[in-house]
Amino acid sequence: MALKLELAPHPQTQVQSSYKRWKEGQGRGAGTLVSAVIPISISSTSTSTSTCTCTININKNFDNRTRTRHLLDSSISNSIANSSYSVNTRTRTRKMVKAVSLGDPLLAEDQDEAVVVPSDHLSQQALVPSLRDYLEMYKASIQDPGRFWSEIASQFHWERKWDPDHVFSHNLDVTKSQVHIQWFKGGITNISYNCLDRIVESGGGDKIALFWEANDPGSDASLTYKQLLSRVCQLSNYLKDIGVKKGDAVVVYLPMLMELPITMLACARIGAVHSVVFAGFSAESLAQRIIDCKPKLVITCNAVKRGSKIIHLKDIVDAALLLSAQTNVSVDRCLVFENEAAMKREPTKWQEGRDIWWQDVIPEYPTHCEVEWVDAEDPLFLLYTSGSTGKPKGVLHTTGGYMVYTAITFKYAFDYKPTDIYWCTADCGWITGHSYVTYGPLLNGASVVVFEGSPNYPDSGRCWDIVDKYKVTIFYTAPTLYVTRYSRKSLRILGSVGEPINPSAWRWFYNVVGDSRCPISDTWWQTETGGFMITPLPGAWPQKPGSATFPFFGVQPVIVDEKGVEIEGECSGYLCVKSSWPGAFRTLYGDHERYETTYFKPFPGYYFTGDGCRRDKDGYYWLTGRVDDVINVSGHRIGTAEVESALVSHPQCAEAAVVGVEHEVKGQAIYAFVTLVEGVPYTEDLRKSLILTVRKQIGAFAAPDKIHWAPGLPKTRSGKIMRRILRKIASRQLNELGDTSTLAEPNIVDQLIALADC
Numbered sequence: 212m213a214l215k216l217e218l219a220p221h222p223q224t225q226v227q228s229s230y231k232r233w234k235e236g237q238g239r240g241a242g243t244l245v246s247a248v249i250p251i252s253i254s255s256t257s258t259s260t261s262t263c264t265c266t267i268n269i270n271k272n273f274d275n276r277t278r279t280r281h282l283l284d285s286s287i288s289n290s291i292a293n294s295s296y297s298v299n300t301r302t303r304t305r306k307m308v309k310a311v312s313l314g315d316p317l318l319a320e321d322q323d324e325a326v327v328v329p330s331d332h333l334s335q336q337a338l339v340p341s342l343r344d345y346l347e348m349y350k351a352s353i354q355d356p357g358r359f360w361s362e363i364a365s366q367f368h369w370e371r372k373w374d375p376d377h378v379f380s381h382n383l384d385v386t387k388s389q390v391h392i393q394w395f396k397g398g399i400t401n402i403s404y405n406c407l408d409r410i411v412e413s414g415g416g417d418k419i420a421l422f423w424e425a426n427d428p429g430s431d432a433s434l435t436y437k438q439l440l441s442r443v444c445q446l447s448n449y450l451k452d453i454g455v456k457k458g459d460a461v462v463v464y465l466p467m468l469m470e471l472p473i474t475m476l477a478c479a480r481i482g483a484v485h486s487v488v489f490a491g492f493s494a495e496s497l498a499q500r501i502i503d504c505k506p507k508l509v510i511t512c513n514a515v516k517r518g519s520k521i522i523h524l525k526d527i528v529d530a531a532l533l534l535s536a537q538t539n540v541s542v543d544r545c546l547v548f549e550n551e552a553a554m555k556r557e558p559t560k561w562q563e564g565r566d567i568w569w570q571d572v573i574p575e576y577p578t579h580c581e582v583e584w585v586d587a588e589d590p591l592f593l594l595y596t597s598g599s600t601g602k603p604k605g606v607l608h609t610t611g612g613y614m615v616y617t618a619i620t621f622k623y624a625f626d627y628k629p630t631d632i633y634w635c636t637a638d639c640g641w642i643t644g645h646s647y648v649t650y651g652p653l654l655n656g657a658s659v660v661v662f663e664g665s666p667n668y669p670d671s672g673r674c675w676d677i678v679d680k681y682k683v684t685i686f687y688t689a690p691t692l693y694v695t696r697y698s699r700k701s702l703r704i705l706g707s708v709g710e711p712i713n714p715s716a717w718r719w720f721y722n723v724v725g726d727s728r729c730p731i732s733d734t735w736w737q738t739e740t741g742g743f744m745i746t747p748l749p750g751a752w753p754q755k756p757g758s759a760t761f762p763f764f765g766v767q768p769v770i771v772d773e774k775g776v777e778i779e780g781e782c783s784g785y786l787c788v789k790s791s792w793p794g795a796f797r798t799l800y801g802d803h804e805r806y807e808t809t810y811f812k813p814f815p816g817y818y819f820t821g822d823g824c825r826r827d828k829d830g831y832y833w834l835t836g837r838v839d840d841v842i843n844v845s846g847h848r849i850g851t852a853e854v855e856s857a858l859v860s861h862p863q864c865a866e867a868a869v870v871g872v873e874h875e876v877k878g879q880a881i882y883a884f885v886t887l888v889e890g891v892p893y894t895e896d897l898r899k900s901l902i903l904t905v906r907k908q909i910g911a912f913a914a915p916d917k918i919h920w921a922p923g924l925p926k927t928r929s930g931k932i933m934r935r936i937l938r939k940i941a942s943r944q945l946n947e948l949g950d951t952s953t954l955a956e957p958n959i960v961d962q963l964i965a966l967a968d969c
Contacts, residue, residue, distance in 0.1 A: 310753070316727040317718045317756065326753040327721065333730065337626050337750025345751045345761075352764040360765065360793055364395060364615045367405045367654070370584045373398035373611075381791040384816040390807045394612035394793040395587035402591060402614045403480035404582045406653035407440040416440075419658045422632075422681050423469045425552060426516045426664030428673070434469060436656070439476075441578035442469075446477035448576040453508065453544060457482030457583050460506040460593065462542075464497060464528055466490045466515040467663045470548050470569070471639045472649045474510055479591060479610075482583035483507075486593040486605075489640025490515060491522075491928070493952040494530035499603055500595050501535040501542065504800065508544035512569075514554035518668035521553050529560060546572075587611025593800050594642055596738050604809075605800030606642075606738050613741050614654065616794030620742040620763060621651030624732050625685045625704050626749040632701070634660035634677065635687040635708075637929045642738040643708055644929075647687060651742070665955065675699055686724075687732075689930020699726065704749055706732040708930065713856040716866075717756035735759040735834050737820065739810065741794030744768070745832050757856070758831040765792045768832065770824050775814040785838060786824035787817035823850055840934065842871035842879050849881065849913050851934075857908040858883060858915075861901055863891045868924050869915070870938045880916040882941040884924060884963070893920045893969065917941070920966050923959045925951070940964060 311317055313330040334340045339348065352359040357378035364373075373395040381392045410416070416437035423432045434442065455461060461478050463485055465471040471487070478485040486504050488497055490511075501509070509532070513525045525547055532542055548569040549556045556568065591610045595603040621627060633652055637643035652659045660681050666674050678686060678699055687706030705725050712720070712733050721731055730749040736742060744766050745759040754760060762768050769777050770784040778784050795818070799806040813819045823835040836852035843849075851869040858867035866886040874880035885901060887893070898918045906914045919941070925933045939948050940963050951957050 311727075313730060314728050316722050326755050327730070328753045329730065329750045334750040337748070338623055339626075339748045339751045341750075342752045345748060349762070349764055353767060356765055356790075360394070360615065363619050364398075364611070364793075367400065367614065367618070368409050369398050369400045371397070371399040373587065379791065379793075383789075383791065383811055383818060385807050385811050386815045389803070390811045392791045392795050392797055393588055394791070395615070396611075398587040398611055399584045400587060400611055400614070401480065401482075401582045401584055402610055402650060402654075403443065403476045405614060406476060406650065407436060407443060408582070410436045410653075410656045411440055413656075415656050418656065420653060421469055421472065422658065422660045424660060424662045424664070424677055424680075426518070426668065427552065428669065428676065430552065432469065439473070442473050443476045443480060444578050444580035445573050445576040446473060447480045447580040449546075449573055450477060450483060450508075451481055451580070452576070455481065455483050455507045457585065458484065458590070460484045460486055460504040462497075462501055462504065462506040462509045463487045464490050464492075464509060464511040464524060465548065465639075466512065466517075466524070466550075467638055467661055468512065468548065468550065469661060470512070472653075472661065475592070475639065475645070475649055476653075480580060480582060482585045482589065484590045484593060486595070487640050487645070488595070489638055489928075489953055490524055491640070491953045492527075493950050494527045494534060496603075496950055496952070497527060497531035498534035500605075501531060502538050502540045503595070503603070503605055504593055505540055506542060508546060509542055510546045510548075510569075512548035512550040512553075513556060513559040514550055515663070516553045518665045523554070525559055529562070585610055588797070592645065594645065594738060604805070605802075606796045607798050607800050608741055608794075608796050612793030612795070614650065616742045616792065617646045617651040618654035620746070620794070621647060621657075622655055623748055624734060624743050624746045624763070625687070625706060627655055627657060627685070629656065631657060631684045631703075632660065632681050633657050633685045633687070634662070634681070634683045635706070636662060636666065636674070636689070637687075637708065641927070641929045642741075643687075646742050647708075678702065689926075699724065702726075702729050704732065705729045706734060708734060712757060713852070713859050714757035715856070715859045721756070730754065733757070733759050735822075735832070739796045740792075741796060744788070744792075745834075755827075755829075755831050758827075758833050760831055762832075768824070769817065770826055771814055771817070775817070781826060781828045783823070783825040783835070785814070786820045786822045786832075786834070787814050788820065789817055791818075823852075840870075842869070842881055844871075844874075844879055844881060844912060845877045849909075853909060854881060854883065854905060854913055854915065857905045857913070858885060858901055860908065861904045863888050863897060864901060865889070866921075866924060868921075868932050868934065868937055870934055870941050872917075872938070872941045874916070881913065882917045882919065882937075883915040884919045884921040884937055884941075886921045886923060919963070920969055921959075922962050922966075923956060925954050925959050925963070926956075927953050928955045936960060937963075940967065943967070 310326045310328055312328045313333060317325055317327065339345050361375065361378050374397050379394045382388055382390055417435050419433050420436045420439045421434045425431060461483050463471065463474050465474065475485050475487065486500060486506065488500050509528055511524050511528045514521055514523050528545060535542065543565060545566045546569055547566055588609045588611065591608050591613055593605045593607055595605050635643060635648045637648060639645060639648055648659065648661065660677065660683060662677060678701065682701040684701055685704045686702055687708055689708055702725060705720060707720065717731065717733065721727060730747065731754065732747050732749065734743045735745040743763050745762050745768060747754055747760045752760065767789040769787050769789050770782055771777055771787055772784050810819055821837055823838045825833040825835055827833065835850045840851040841849065842851060854869045855867045858864050864885055865888045868884045870882050871879040872882045901918055902914050925936045927933065933954065936948055936951065939945065945964060948960065951960055
């Protein structure tokens with residue numbers, strides 16, 4: 212029997228609002244902003260309840276499709292656990308709500324209790340226009356996931372459909388049997404075909420697929436979908452010609468040239484498994500990945516310019532291949548793209564018989580290549596993630612479920628429209644570049660900006676040059692990386708990726724970058740999840756600064772205690788996911804035991820994310836950082852993200868990163884790296900003020916023992932802070948810093964070491 216979600220009629224309400232505006236003044240480099248607080252008085256004449264059972268309690272129905280700009284204090288208590296819903300719709304009397312409508316600035320002192328209400332215009336145009344629509348779709352995705360995902364998957368091309376009675380199967384309980392996840396098994400498709408041929412055949416061949424912006428301003432290029440398909444086919448034909456077959460691995464060590472997504476799509480077209488390695492990893496790190504997956508060939512380029520610096524990638528590959536050969540893993544072919552802007556081919560070191568220039572062979576191949584149709588559960592790519600120690604983990608994603616999940620998360624999380632110009636600043640060496648530079652956007656027929664360079668070259672306004680040049684409408688980035696410049700008037704959606712965004716950074720992103728008019732998709736997900744798991748849907752519900760808000764369709768997040776018992780309502784604990792979803796990774800390559808031990812053994816029956824999480828009284832989810840980023844100070848378990856948020860709330864603190872160091876009395880001490888607002892000098896009084904801020908907001912037990920001044924923080928190009936390096940600096944283990952080659956700015960490490968005793 213099908214269950215139907217019935218929501219009560221909209222309560223009759225009287226809404227009175229008054230605006231008080233004043234200047235916020237200079238703060239965190241944001242400039243002078245005009246802000247507003249909206250006290251809202253609510254009186255109601257009706258209360259109603261309807262039930263259809265998965266526990267989402269809605270206090271005061273919020274319908275943002277009316278012309279009246281208001282907030283009815285949407286109180287969404289969410290413990291999305293069972294396959295049933297309980298929906299309560301009611302109102303209270305005269306509740307004062309601190310809220311602003313999209314288009315109005317947020318106040319600095321509002322912190323995380325403020326909400327930003329979607330504008331009527333945004334909601335009316337949105338793919339998911341209201342909370343009511345979201346709940347109906349979410350209910351369907353949980354109660355009947357097979358039907359829900361089958362309907363979405365049917366929007367793509369399948370040579371053969373899956374068994375409709377067996378859309379998925381899974382076991383997440385290690386105590387019962389081996390962990391496994393399968394979606395659409397038996398279905399035959401190809402993701403490259405769906406990204407390219409399907410778009411061309413539907414009439415989109417002349418639409419720009421890729422806008423490429425070079426490291427140096429003034430150099431650019433573009434490819435239509437038809438042109439991109441031809442380039443992909445040429446490379447696919449070459450790969451087949453040298454003996455690369457379905458299931459063979461291909462290691463890709465390329466910068467953000469158009470040849471990088473071309474290579475990914477070419478591998479997928481013939482069923483080969485690509486393993487993209489960020490072109491910043493050292494020879495030793497690259498060799499580890501080559502040894503593990505034993506590729507048929509490596510694809511690279513001779514060199515790349517990052518800012519004003521030239522990096523000789525071919526030399527790194529040569530060293531890696533030498534190291535891998537010492538373990539009896541030999542690679543017979545190395546395809547090298549000549550990146551003339553960085554280096555001519557003549558001085559490139561060369562090994563005859565193994566190395567071959569891309570430009571000498573690929574253009575000679577036909578522009579048509581037959582597709583290798585693959586099963587939905589055939590491997591698509593390997594992506595290695597490295598922890599602080601041990602062997603890198605080869606995360607394996609398969610074809611069908613990943614294709615469907617990345618496409619649909621891109622579409623809804625960014626409220627994608629066919630006229631949008633989309634730019635994600637991540638590198639394809641990370642999962643973000645796979646899911647939201649290449650596959651997700653192209654599956655939707657989007658026009659994508661690909662940027663080779665650094666965001667601060669030749670100056671810190673480069674990003675905004677690019678936004679204005681291409682009229683970017685959706686901008687997905689790490690918000691702490693950039694400063695404002697130029698008009699940015701084309702922007703309509705902002706996305707946040709990398710570190711969990713704290714309320715202060717959220718307000719800055721909203722007020723300054725988006726001019727208080729762009730909703731923010733503050734996404735939470737992982738390499739392992741394949742796509743967004745908890746994310747706002749623009750236009751559907753009010754946003755709280757710093758909260759990832761609610762789960763995406765088909766995702767059942769739960770918060771458990773240390774014993775693995777689910778906690779309902781307002782709580783904090785370990786974030787797990789109940790049941791599977793199409794985009795989930797299937798194993799760690801060659802090490803299924805480690806897969807089970809790391810992700811499923813801690814809490815049998817659940818996927819353990821490794822993250823801490825808080826759910827507030829309204830049901831909003833707040834990610835508190837990795838649980839291994841918890842510092843135990845004299846028995847107090849303190850999340851690093853909580854201390855970082857307190858520090859960043861200080862008006863002179865631009866960014867902070869906190870680690871734990873050993874302490875002979877307290878067990879661990881809190882060590883904080885602090886980046887100040889530009890122009891603010893390092894002083895002892897400021898150090899004391901920062902510590903006092905933490906004491907006031909959290910408590911004396913959370914006060915940092917050390918404030919380490921930081922001109923910048925060591926980050927990857929995707930914006931992830933490398934806390935492993937910070938721990939070594941804080942502990943003065945400078946001979947154990949390890950690989951720093953993946954950092955966006957490696958010289959930051961030397962600067963931090965120099966300031967250690969300041």
